[in-house]
Amino acid sequence: MSALAALPPWVALVIGVLVFAGALLACIGSFGLLRLTTFYRRVHAPTLGTTLGMYLLLAGTIVFFWAGEGRPGLHVILIGVCVTVTTPISLMLLARAALDRDRRAGTTGVPAAETPDPEVGRTGSKR
């Protein structure tokens, strides 16, 4: 609170707007996670918070440390790079695991395994 009050008012206002918008997007993403019906719809919802929501909040943090300490925190940019690189990887692994589990459980409405590739058939029978 004291750190924000020491800044010029319009900088504090910009920081407040950026942080609030980012948090609102993350909250909407979590609401979608709670609200949507199937897993394959749900997996899209939190990415709202991990892309635009996180970018807005990180922009607010960068503006805050730039105006307060005179240097943009490089850790903040590092967080953005790490989350941007790792989120698609983890969610793609998770969706692939869910598809595999659904196929093994015989759930209807799941796309079948791709066609008669002997390699796929071999690893599939091994499992």
Place this chain on the structure above:
Amino acid sequence: MIASLATAAILAAQFLLLLGMGMAIIRMMRGPRAQDRVLALDALTIDGMLLLLTVGIRTGSILYVEAGLIIALLGFAATAAFAKFLLRGEVIE
């Protein structure tokens, strides 16, 4: 006056992030299958990291940002390990 408005906006942002974490926890407890719980854990980690960043803005300390970086990396490792476990039944082959 504007500074107090910005402080209120950051407090509201913290409340929204806590609400998001609560909804992710509800999905983690309710989620019909294991992959829903892992997805909720991932969303919970990201929301917690963002909450830590807002705490860093309120206190004016950059240490919270470093803690957020570590939480983001650990969250990725946890989600990747859980997904691997769901896919194969073991983490390290």
